[in-house]
Each structure stands twice: as C-alpha cells, then as structure tokens.
Amino acid sequence: xxxxxxxxxxxxxxxxxxxxxxxxxxxxxxxxxxxxxxxxxxxxxxxxxxxxxxxxxxxxxxxxxxxxxxxxxxxxxxxxxxxxxxxxxxxxxxxx
Amino acid sequence: xxxxxxxxxxxxxxxxxxxxxxxxxxxxxxxxxxxxxxxxxxxxxxxxxxxxxxxxxxxxxxxxxxxxxxxxxxxxxxxxxxxxxxxxxxxxxxxxxxxxxxxxxxxxxxxxxxxxxxxxxxxxxxxxxxxxxxxxxxxxxxxxxxxxxxxxxxxxxxxxxxxxxxxxxxxxxxxxxxxxxxxxxxxxxxxxxxxxxxxxxxxxxxxxxxxxxxxxxxxxxxxxxxxxxxxxxxxxxxxxxxxxxxxxxxxxxxxxxxxxxxxxxxxxxxxxxxxxxxxxxxxxxxxxxxxxxxxxxxxxxxxxxxxxxxxxxxxxxxxxxxxxxxxxxxxxxxxxxxxxxxxxxxxxxxxxxxxxxxxxxxxxxxxxxxxxxxxxxxxxxxxxxxxxxxxxxxxxxxxxxxxxxxxxxxxxxxxxxxxxxxxxxxxxxxxxxxxxxxxxxxxxxxxxxxxxxxxxxxxxxxxxxxxxxxxxxxxxxxxxxxxxxxxxxxxxxxxxxxxxxx
Numbered sequence: 001x002x003x004x005x006x007x008x009x010x011x012x013x014x015x016x017x018x019x020x021x022x023x024x025x026x027x028x029x030x031x032x033x034x035x036x037x038x039x040x041x042x043x044x045x046x047x048x049x050x051x052x053x054x055x056x057x058x059x060x061x062x063x064x065x066x067x068x069x070x071x072x073x074x075x076x077x078x079x080x081x082x083x084x085x086x087x088x089x090x091x092x093x094x095x096x
Numbered sequence: 097x098x099x100x101x102x103x104x105x106x107x108x109x110x111x112x113x114x115x116x117x118x119x120x121x122x123x124x125x126x127x128x129x130x131x132x133x134x135x136x137x138x139x140x141x142x143x144x145x146x147x148x149x150x151x152x153x154x155x156x157x158x159x160x161x162x163x164x165x166x167x168x169x170x171x172x173x174x175x176x177x178x179x180x181x182x183x184x185x186x187x188x189x190x191x192x193x194x195x196x197x198x199x200x201x202x203x204x205x206x207x208x209x210x211x212x213x214x215x216x217x218x219x220x221x222x223x224x225x226x227x228x229x230x231x232x233x234x235x236x237x238x239x240x241x242x243x244x245x246x247x248x249x250x251x252x253x254x255x256x257x258x259x260x261x262x263x264x265x266x267x268x269x270x271x272x273x274x275x276x277x278x279x280x281x282x283x284x285x286x287x288x289x290x291x292x293x294x295x296x297x298x299x300x301x302x303x304x305x306x307x308x309x310x311x312x313x314x315x316x317x318x319x320x321x322x323x324x325x326x327x328x329x330x331x332x333x334x335x336x337x338x339x340x341x342x343x344x345x346x347x348x349x350x351x352x353x354x355x356x357x358x359x360x361x362x363x364x365x366x367x368x369x370x371x372x373x374x375x376x377x378x379x380x381x382x383x384x385x386x387x388x389x390x391x392x393x394x395x396x397x398x399x400x401x402x403x404x405x406x407x408x409x410x411x412x413x414x415x416x417x418x419x420x421x422x423x424x425x426x427x428x429x430x431x432x433x434x435x436x437x438x439x440x441x442x443x444x445x446x447x448x449x450x451x452x453x454x455x456x457x458x459x460x461x462x463x464x465x466x467x468x469x470x471x472x473x474x475x476x477x478x479x480x481x482x483x484x485x486x487x488x489x490x491x492x493x494x495x496x497x498x499x500x501x502x503x504x505x506x507x508x509x510x511x512x513x514x515x516x517x518x519x520x521x522x523x524x525x526x527x528x529x530x531x532x533x534x535x536x537x538x539x540x541x542x543x544x545x546x547x548x549x550x551x552x553x554x555x556x557x558x559x560x561x562x563x564x565x566x567x568x569x570x571x572x573x574x575x576x577x578x579x580x581x582x583x584x585x586x587x588x589x590x591x592x593x594x595x596x597x598x
Contacts, residue, residue, distance in 0.1 A: 003172050003175070003176070004171055004172055004175060007175045007176070007179050008175075010179070010183070011179065011182060011183065011186070014183065014186045014187075014190075015186070015190045016186075016189070016190050017186065022171070024168065030168065030171070067181075068181065068185065070185070072195060074199070074581075077189060079182065079185055079186070079189075081178040081181060081182050083174055083177075083178070085170055085174060086170075086171065086174045088174075088175070088178050088182065090182060090186065092186060092189055092190075094189045094190060094192070094195075
C-alpha cells in the first residue's frame, strides 16, 4: 500500500501535473486527486475511449497492441496508460 | 311356569326441551332512520401527468477511494510497470515545443470583422433620436434598443421608444422593428432579464424605472415606479437585474445622477415597483484618501454602475466628478440625507475610493474572467484597467481623442475589451498584443457621429451590437481572432492583475 502512495506522489509531484486518477476494469475510479464529479466523468469517458483506441490499433494489425494514449487539447494534455485491469490517467498542463 | 303379564307403561319426561326453551328470550331493536342525500360531481377539465425517475448511475462510495482499506490485487504491480513509461512521457511533454502555436480549426475562421445588419427605426430617426442603450436578451437572439438624446441637458417632453429586433427570424427587416414599445419620455438605460426573455427593465430621463413584459399583447408595461417620493428625480443612467436572496427572483437596481442607487422588486399584480433598499451618496460620506481632492457639490451624481459577477455584495459606482467607488450592498451606515417621506431609509454603501479619473465616468465593467479587474472609461478618452484592490489604475489605454461612452469586456477572450468612442468608432483592444493600437476598429457609415453604446452577445460570442447617435444600431460579427481564447490568456490576465501600480 505504501508503494502505491509513493508512486502516485512521485507522479503527481511532476511538473505541470494537475491530477491523477486510477480506474479499474469496470470504469470505476479507485484513487484520485480531483473532485468526485470530474473524476467520474473522466473515468467513464476515458475507459470507453481507451477500449476504442485499442480495438482500432488491433484491427489494423492484430499483432500490435496499444501501449499509451495521449489526448492534447487547448488547455491541457491527458495521458492514459492502459491495461486490461487498470487505467492510470494523468492530466498535465504542458505549457507551464 | 312362564306366564304373560301386563305392566304399565313408563314415561320419562323430557328435561332437555324445557331447558332449551327456558333459555330462550326474544329482544327487538331498531335504529333510527338514516338520512341520505345525493350529490353529483363532475370534473370540468382533466390533465394527465406522468413522472418517472430514471435509475441513476451511482458509484458505490465504498468501492471508490478505498484508501485505508485493502488495495485491489495487482495494483502495485500495475503501477510499477507503468510508472517509468509515464514519467518519461511527462518529462518529454514539459520540454516539448512540438505544439507551440499549433491550433486545430474546428470552425470556419474568419479573418475580418464583418457587418451583418444595420437596424434603424425611421420613426425615431425622424425625431432625431439617438440610440442611448442596447441590450441583448438572455437567449441571445433579440436585441433591445433604447432611444433618447445624449446631448440634452434639459427636461424634455419628447416621446421616445424602445425597439426590439429578433435577429434569428428569417424575415428580419432592418428598417422595421419587430416590436416598438412607446415610452412617454426619453429612455436612458435598458437591460434585459437574465432568465426570462420577455422582461425588459428601462430607466427614463425623468427618473422613472419601468419594466415591460413583451409577452403581454395589450399593455406591455408590467410595473413602473411612478413619480413617488421614493423614486429618482434625475435621469436614470443605468438599470440592472440583480438576483435577490430568494433564489430565482430578481430585483431591479437603478442608479441616477441624483446620487441615489435604488433596489426595487416588481409587483406585477398592482403594476408597481416596490422599493426594497436605497443607497445614497453624499460627498461627506465618501471615503477619501489623503491625496485625493473631491470635486463637485454635495451630492455625488452617479453616472455609471457595475455589478461584480464574482461577489454578489460588491458594486462599483462612477460619478460625474470622476470619482470611482467600491460599494457594498450590505452596508448599514445610514446616509446623511434627509429622508423626506421615503419608505426606506437610505444607506451609505461606499467602502473604498479609487483614484479619480479626469472627467465624468461614463462606463464601468467588471471582467468576467478575473475577480479583481474592471475597466472604466470616461470623457478623458482613456480606458483604465483597474484592480479592486488598489487605488491607482493598472493600465491606461488611450482609446481616442474624444469621449469614450461605453467600455465592455469580451465574454470569450479575457484580454479583449471594446470601447465606443465619440468619433463614431468602436475600438476593440487586445491586451495580449504589445502595441497600443487597437486590434480592430468598427466604423459604420459617416464619421462624426458618436457611437453611444455597445453590447457583446453573451450567448453567441461572435456578435457585437453598437448604437450610434444617428439612430442606427449596427450588428457586427467579430473575427475568430478576437473571439477564441488562446491558451495562455488567463495567465497573462493574472499577471496584469497582480501588477502593482507605481
């Protein structure tokens, strides 16, 4: 458990990071540093987005698989590290 | 040996029947007559209503954030696997210049400001009326224009009107308003209700405040103050709808050059406006700082008011003598005026006095993007960007050589504001640019006519309405550059706000 906290602290302390969310396989957030409503919104949307991205990659080439997702918007960048069981979502403001 | 014999018969009395009979008793009773009546009921009208609740997707609160409980299996391993990759990406991001200046085109971009319509009311133009105020409705499709004179110093009995045009209608006729509300005096201020599109509040030259309801066909006047002891005696230069404590209700705040700011509620049944709170400005009660010298007579004639969208208790007031004051709705000090038969005792709300500008203040507007910033404009041709926390202005931008009649911050870009000048131009300034020249100039028709008022459309950020003294209102579509927010604008605004004036 301490490992989890330490790891998350290392990530959150990074330059420009606004928030971190860990989502489980059902789309429910397990850990978060943002408020509830934003967290549930991100969790639900990004889980389905990641599944879509993964199927896109695998349909093009079945030997390939998704390793990382980055969504860049005007105000921030969302980084998602996907897996079958969990998702790690980090929201970073890159221009700082 | 056996012989026949006769014996007497023996009888046994039945005891059973007698005891049964002995236990019998008969009783009779009767209830009094029951009165009955018939009545018939029939429903005259019926309505059916259905409601249904939808199952809400509830997150089980125990499953989320189970910080102190046991971690789900495999979480630690997952994080270990993923951490290195993530940190590498984060690093790359913070150093990357790949996306500098890159913007995706989701909408068609226009390079220029284009003129959409020129709305005129021939009846008002014949009388030589100027457009004194414009206001967009809360839906963003109707514009209300108030007519009056901006150059008269005297009482006039001239009738004027408020005209409404619905810009989203197909058959829009620029020379014919969709609705004309006749008013017995010149209208000096108009404001549309922020939630109900049919209500419009207006302030008149003779001190009255009127509320019109455009959904009523017979008499659109919903309520008016009339000339009572409570109402203003001088022209009402600004009206606003303010939210009252009861949620969903709005009152009308009116300020006049007689030095009073009054808060009214609308009583539609009686057609009157009821005074709820009164604030009076008297020279002696204005907070002074040692180096400011106050000018003018004993009353402080209020020519401009602004409400702060961040703090419902604060409002800003600008006067004829150039004073700028920050005031509070909840102030309790009574004002030093004689209350001649007024129903509500006036209070003195001034809390802080800013450095005065060089002439009467015509317009103040609070920035919708930063709590502390506001812009003020007056007859000295400057627009001053000020902070609520400091007496001195942060920035002074020279907009024109003549008077500036109105200034308003853009609702979509934090660093942009527009000013209506006495030369007939509307200048749009972008504080992100280093140069002092305007980012855009809107000139409509013949120069030499003053642009008296302007309003940004809060629903459709592309539109800007500007009224002129020749009685026409121009509707302009802004270029994308003036409309779309850039990524670092909020930061720049924050920097401007945090500057300390020397």
